[in-house]
Amino acid sequence: MRFFIDTANLEQIAEANALGILDGVTTNPSLMAKEDIKGEAAIKQHYIDICNIVTGDVSAEVLSTDFESMVAEGKELASLHRQIVVKVPCTKDGIRAVKYFTDMGIRTNCTLVFSLGQALLAAKAGATYVSPFVGRLDDISSNGVELVSHIVTTYRYYGYETQVLAASIRSVQHIIQCLEVGADVVTSPLSSILGLLNHPLTDKGLDIFIKAASNMTK
Numbered sequence: 001m002r003f004f005i006d007t008a009n010l011e012q013i014a015e016a017n018a019l020g021i022l023d024g025v026t027t028n029p030s031l032m033a034k035e036d037i038k039g040e041a042a043i044k045q046h047y048i049d050i051c052n053i054v055t056g057d058v059s060a061e062v063l064s065t066d067f068e069s070m071v072a073e074g075k076e077l078a079s080l081h082r083q084i085v086v087k088v089p090c091t092k093d094g095i096r097a098v099k100y101f102t103d104m105g106i107r108t109n110c111t112l113v114f115s116l117g118q119a120l121l122a123a124k125a126g127a128t129y130v131s132p133f134v135g136r137l138d139d140i141s142s143n144g145v146e147l148v149s150h151i152v153t154t155y156r157y158y159g160y161e162t163q164v165l166a167a168s169i170r171s172v173q174h175i176i177q178c179l180e181v182g183a184d185v186v187t188s189p190l191s192s193i194l195g196l197l198n199h200p201l202t203d204k205g206l207d208i209f210i211k212a213a214s215n216m217t218k
Contacts, residue, residue, distance in 0.1 A: 132144065
């Protein structure tokens with residue numbers, strides 16, 4: 001399973017990349033807004049800055065909602081850098097845009113996916129990635145990981161090449177659960193990625209080793 005970081009913060013992206021485990025980045029308008037990035041030129045430059053930090057795919061989301069505007073915006077985003085993957089919402093016009101981009105050789109990430117039916121249409125349209133939102137489904141007492149599992153099973157049964165990118169990850173447990181059901185990619189905040197390192201027995205064992213080493217030098 002590959003790890004993407006879900007942020008627009010350059011310092012966090014660089015920190016995750018320095019670990020040697022980062023495979024890509026996902027962003028969205030909300031994450032851009034958190035970094036106080038304003039204006040079309042600034043947004044485009046920020047995407048380029050992200051691409052200059054990592055070597056993997058960087059999802060850049062269109063802000064438009066109609067087909068023609070999505071296509072125009074997506075083309076512009078894709079032209080910024082070879083690592084850019086155009087992120088498109090799973091709507092009627094969005095699916096149409098995914099098919100258009102696929103035919104043009106432009107890679108896509110179909111986002112805001114909350115059902116198997118949506119994931120099916122995204123795959124049939126040729127999406128490179130499909131992003132089921134785990135945490136947001138859990139928020140409404142649904143089962144986000146179960147949806148990821150159903151999508152993975154369906155894609156493998158029918159031979160779809162679209163990769164399942166589990167998004168809206170809220171915890172370390174979400175990452176582990178998505179790993180167990182076969183997600184191709186998980187995108188999460190840096191805190192959840194670093195949380196995979198935490199274990200009380202590791203801390204206890206390290207403390208014992210440090211004390212033993214200290215006694216050896218006395």
